[in-house]
Amino acid sequence: MLKPPHWEMMIVWYFFLGGIAGGAYFTAAIADNFGSARDRGVARVGYLLSLPLVALCGLLLVADLGVPTRFMNMMRVFKFSDPMSLGAWAVGVFGLFTFVSSVLSLSSSPSHAALRRKIGFVGIFFGFFLASYTGVLLSNSALPFWRDARLMGALFLASGASTGIAAITLIMFATGQATGDGWHKLKRADHVSMIIELVLLVALIGLLGAAAKPLISGHFAPLFWGGLVGVGLVVPFVLDFVAHRTRAVGALAAALILVGGFVLRYVVLMSIQA
């Protein structure tokens, strides 16, 4: 006799875009701090992508409230153990990081670059937070399946990485920057996150046991197996494996990874609310 909160399409988009924003940002900041000068293109795309996405996230979050004009009421309190409270703060703080990093990424002065790297290094943690807290938020509700999914935050984080990197890949491709080394590094990073994502997905379902039903055998099962596992994880791997020299195929794989990331948020949210 429990009640679902009716977090529907706006929140699906929020979870999805928040994952990309967080993933793109921390990938950019890691490339900026630990990559070579040639990875600066990746960093710039990642920073510049995370800024409009997190702005959109903020708008979605506010628009979904029952009384949007009372959004600021979340700023009355800071509850350290409440994912919803921390999340509202994190969207704001992370937004500031994406803004400063984006502005600095447009400058070519070495002192700005050094500052940008330092800010990016700190921002990595907020990127991680934004990509994962939504999973912890669900696993600390009272609803079956969500409340049993101990690894949802961990899974959302890996998915945030894989979709964030895929989004950077697509932009690099579309803007003609899909050249040499940087492209392969991006692909490698995406494959690593997807493998972690797959492992976490298997572990999540294993730990859920019977509680995994809404995901793996209900009305949403075809979408889960076909859309997330098939189109979103297995097919991109196969495409990248058989045609790793063809940029267009790599871009297609990235697009499918994004589809998979959306399907993941969709089935997790909607399967017990629809």
Added chain:
Amino acid sequence: MARTLAMFTDTSLCIGCRACQVACKQWNELGLEVPEWTGGYQNHAHFTDKTFRLVRFIEEPGAKPNGDLAWLLMSDVCKHCAQAGCLDACPTGAIYRTEYGTVNINQDVCNGCRYCVSSCPFGVVAFNESTGTAKKCTFCNDRIHNGLGPACAKACPTESIQFGFRDELVAKAGKRVEALKGMGFKDAQLYGADTGGFLGGLNAFFLLLSKPSVYNLPDNPKLPQRNVVVDSLLSIGSALVVGLGVLLSFRERGKGGPHRDA
């Protein structure tokens, strides 16, 4: 904090008249709702944004000693949990605990995020589309602050709903269970009376004539937030592994370790 107040709902006394449900609606000015078909006398199927007291009509086939259908009646309400999931979830501070130990939603602060709806282990909180806020039983906050008991308890003609200090009511309820057992109700039991039990005890607790599950109540409800540390640590672990993977993917290799140029 003032002495904790409580409501004790003794379901063995309930006659299903719904005086409590009506009194709640009228005192709290809860609006009209379209009735729904539930297959029995109960209406509505569950708490809504305009139904805070709800008499449940539970049919238990073959449960009577002679094999007849047993009809269990229970006037259900927000439990005002000592450890309340709704309160822990609320990011605006709209949900608060009063000095009497009850749990209330400040309608002027709630922004309608609905996290409390998904965080009540009993599915009590409901979202009101027209105000855009979350609604539930207030324990008649206005009445208890003016020396009156909740409207439902006042209206109940059989004293199935009793209002008073928690400690006194618990003692009374314990005696009532023993008396019922002596009368042959072998499954008579208290639900939520024990402050050492689940959720730190319920400030609206119940006497049931059968197992909690028969009343659609969870046997052992848990605070949803109890795993927040573990789940966060798992996410941090995932972040470390993913971060390291991305880092290794971008690090320059084969050139004597990482190098960096401005």
